Amino acid sequence: MSADVLPFARPTIDEAMVAAVADTLRSRWIASGPQVAAFEAALSAAVGGRPVRSFTSATGAMAVALELLGIGAGDEVVTPAQSFFASANVIERAGARAVFVDVDLATRNLDLDQAAAAVTPRTKALLPVHYNAPLDPAALAAFRARHGVRVLEDAALAIGSVAGGRPVGATGDLVSFSFHPNKNMTTIEGGALVMNDADEAGRVERLRFHGIVRLPDGTRDLEAAGGKYNLSDVSARLGLAQLARLGEWCRARERLAMAYFDALSGDDLVTPERLPPRTNPGHSWNLFTVLLPLADIALSRKQFIDAMQREGIGIGISYEAIHLTSLYRAKGWREGRFPVAERIGRETVTLPLFPEMTETDVDRVCTSLGRVLRSRAA
Numbered sequence: 001m002s003a004d005v006l007p008f009a010r011p012t013i014d015e016a017m018v019a020a021v022a023d024t025l026r027s028r029w030i031a032s033g034p035q036v037a038a039f040e041a042a043l044s045a046a047v048g049g050r051p052v053r054s055f056t057s058a059t060g061a062m063a064v065a066l067e068l069l070g071i072g073a074g075d076e077v078v079t080p081a082q083s084f085f086a087s088a089n090v091i092e093r094a095g096a097r098a099v100f101v102d103v104d105l106a107t108r109n110l111d112l113d114q115a116a117a118a119v120t121p122r123t124k125a126l127l128p129v130h131y132n133a134p135l136d137p138a139a140l141a142a143f144r145a146r147h148g149v150r151v152l153e154d155a156a157l158a159i160g161s162v163a164g165g166r167p168v169g170a171t172g173d174l175v176s177f178s179f180h181p182n183k184n185m186t187t188i189e190g191g192a193l194v195m196n197d198a199d200e201a202g203r204v205e206r207l208r209f210h211g212i213v214r215l216p217d218g219t220r221d222l223e224a225a226g227g228k229y230n231l232s233d234v235s236a237r238l239g240l241a242q243l244a245r246l247g248e249w250c251r252a253r254e255r256l257a258m259a260y261f262d263a264l265s266g267d268d269l270v271t272p273e274r275l276p277p278r279t280n281p282g283h284s285w286n287l288f289t290v291l292l293p294l295a296d297i298a299l300s301r302k303q304f305i306d307a308m309q310r311e312g313i314g315i316g317i318s319y320e321a322i323h324l325t326s327l328y329r330a331k332g333w334r335e336g337r338f339p340v341a342e343r344i345g346r347e348t349v350t351l352p353l354f355p356e357m358t359e360t361d362v363d364r365v366c367t368s369l370g371r372v373l374r375s376r377a378a
């Protein structure tokens with residue numbers, strides 16, 4: 001890419017996608033219709049034939065999944081303290097309590113031993129997040145069997161990942177994906193939920209669209225006070241074209257991630273423990289995160305990000321520790337409970353990584369990174 005400013009994420013939109021979306025617009029069938037059905041069938045084929053329904057966001061998919069599981073007041077759901085806020089917020093919005101646990105420093109995935117220790121008689125589900133490595137399906141299945149809880153995998157960052165030899169989504173209980181533009185593929189905004197069987201899919205379809213049930217006499221009944229989360233055909237058509245290139249993009253992401261490891265190796269400030277695991281089978285590399293050596297440099301994270309921006313390089317933060325936000329502090333969570341999540345929350349930055357980048361872009365980022373890390377505040 002030759003543009004002067006390198007963003008930290010950027011979707012690939014090719015001309016065939018533009019044309020396909022234009023065709024859908026010209027068809028005048030632009031809300032949910034045949035393209036949504038085709039997109040869901042293609043997603044299902046990508047996850048071993050399991051039922052999949054699309055949504056206007058992963059947040060919506062997760063909210064409906066928790067409704068499907070009947071999770072509400074008095075219930076607890078165990079989830080990592082390090083994730084995007086949506087993972088915890090959907091639990092609280094369902095009226096249940098998000099019970100945080102700490103994460104592993106390298107993979108940033110939730111620590112299953114701590115999750116086991118957090119299970120109480122009120123625990124109804126585990127909501128783990130695929131972060132810097134795919135979650136282990138065998139470990140999740142064992143957790144589910146041992147504790148008698150449901151599992152909703154937040155795979156927002158992980159469409160295209162492979163775990164235990166199968167695509168993420170092809171195994172497990174409920175699995176949600178995000179198609180936000182920063183993710184591995186996009187529908188502009190959008191998400192999907194993978195379920196176990198046709199009965200769950202039918203219930204999710206109704207919860208997704210007002211709770212409406214169609215009666216034989218052509219009138220409509222309500223089975224629940226459902227929401228409104230259906231994807232548009234315009235988005236679904238984009239999603240179909242994006243899904244066709246997902247494998248190619250994940251391979252490009254992996255190649256660029258390896259270029260980062262090569263370019264950063266030997267940098268005494270960016271030691272391997274500050275990077276994701278390099279040997280990371282099946283990972284689809286949505287994010288390339290670095291823990292800044294704040295104790296060894298003259299800059300704050302904000303000053304680092306601003307200096308990189310001046311070099312024409314966009315830097316993200318993925319993510320703050322959720323339990324330290326005002327909302328969760330007000331619910332009683334305190335600093336010191338989850339030291340790994342807190343350290344990540346303080347030190348993490350996300351470097352540019354998207355399929356249209358080149359190895360030259362990676363070198364440019366790393367050259368700037370090395371210079372900025374050794375500079376003083378402007």
Ligand SMILES: Cc1ncc(COP(=O)(O)O)c(C=O)c1O
Pocket residue numbers: 056057058059060083084086087129154156157177178179180190191
């Ligand atoms: C881990 C994680 N979960 C959930 C979401 C929410 O996805 P969406 O924006 O599609 O609702 C995101 C989005 O950034 C995410 O990173």
